Amino acid sequence: MGASETVIGRGWNDGNRLDRGPVRWMVRLAAGFVLVLVVLGLGMGAPGExxxxxxxxxxxxxDAEGRFRALAAQVRGAAVDDPSTADLLGALATDLDVQADAVALPWPAADGAAPAAATGVPGGSPPAGAAPADAQSVLVRLRDSAEQSLRDAVTAEPGPARVLAAAGANQWRHAVLLGEALDVDPGLPSVEAAVITGFDRISAPRSAPAGEDCTGTxxxxxAERLALxxxxxxEEEARYGYEVAAALMGDPAPALARARxxxxxxxxxxxRLGALCVPVAAAPPAYAIDAAFRADPAAALRELEQDGAELYAGLVSTVGPGGRGWIVASFNAATQRSLAAGTPLDALPGLRVDVP
Structure with a gap:
């Protein structure tokens, strides 16, 4: 490989490597805003009036806060009744608590009194629909909550959009894991097909002129152009990485399928760029592969997927509702691939927050 080619590995910044400088600036600005939102949520989101x-x-x-708190109560009840899934359900309940605090609007405490403990829906009443539930009914409610959170992320304000998308992606993964434990289909759509088709179950595809109707404007x-x-x-970089990895692995079929x-x-x-009358530049013809990639292609591919998830995570907050549906669907798909490859499951994937 020539010196001008791109090296695929952590910290790549030479040759044909995608210059994400402007994107990183936007992502950091958005991430700072979202982090402030989450800190406010964790400190002020306990339910009062x-x-x-x-x-x-x-x-x-x-509504999302109330849904998360009610679901957490149901999950804890199911964990008591079904010891075989207690560990999975316990982790889910903890994540739902974090998500509820993060998404909560500030609830004023009366006359300076300390807010009530965050154990129910706003107003201090018992969680709605918190009747005893078994693991299978929890799975149905969890699936519905995951999809609703992703739909809400499409139209929310930038900060809450990122939190809702992260919560939806986390709940999606928990639904997959719980379905596996129960040996049942969680009923989720294909995340990959959803990205390609526009994810109609999350948001209707945005109307745009056909490429042949473009007038040059x-x-x-x-923000949308830069995001796309x-x-x-x-994605082109990931495709190339998987094609190279296929030649380094004993069974090339899975890597080739992922490259496609x-x-x-x-x-x-x-x-989508063409439909928005944006000229589409050619992708770099090739990338150089460093020694670390060749030594452990599986680990390198896991990093590729994690990088993709983090990129989409930042883009959720930088694009307005008109173009966000595809980004939210892409973020969820990238997150599910990253988690399936071994990335640890956080309560809010892509949003690093230290919770006391």
Whole structure:
């Protein structure tokens, strides 16, 4: 490989490597805003007298908090009744507590009194629908909550959108794990097909002029264009990485299948750029592969998937509701691939928060 080619590995920044500088600046700015939101949620989200909401987005936030707290109560009840899934359900309940605190609107405490413990829905009443539930009914409610959280992330304000998307991705993974433990299908759609088709179950595809109808004027905002271009090049890079890994592994079929998937995802991003009248530049023809990649291709591929998930995580907060549906679906798909490859499951994937 020539000196001008890109090296695939951590800290890659030379040659044909995707320049994510502008994206990283946007992502860091958005991440700082989201972190402030989460800190406020963790410190002020304990339920007391609820304040009135001023928008549909705030109502969705309030509904999500109540849903997470009610589901956590149901999960804990199911864990007592089903010891075989107690560990899985216990971890899920803990994650739901974190998510409820993170998404909560500030609830004012009366006359300076300390807010009530965060154990129910806003207002201090018992969690709605907290009747005893078995593990299978929890699975159904968990699946529905995951999809609802992702739908809400599409139309929420930037900070809450990131929290809702992360909560939805976490609940999605928990639903997969619980379904495996119960040996039942959780009933979730294919995350990969959803990205390619626009994920109609999360949000309707955005209407845009067909490529042949473009008049030379781009229909995308700068943030949306940058997000789609960054996503396309990241998927092209992942495609190449899997193609190389296929030649280094004993069984090349899984890596080749994943390479085709990433190629399809890159093409999906390119089609969206074209539909928005944005010229699509050619992808780099090749990337250099460093020694660490060749020594442990499985670990390198896991890092590739984690990098992709983190990229999409930041983009959720940088794109407005009009173009966010595809980004949310892509974030969820990338997160599920990263988690399936061995990345530890956090309560809010892609959003690092130290919880007391």
């Amino acid at each position: 609820p304040r009135s909401v001023s928008s549909a987005a705030e109502q969705a936030q309030q 781009e229909q995308a905002s700068d 271009e960054s996503a396309r090049l990241a 998937l990433h190629g399809d995802l890159a093409n999906a991003a390119a089609r």
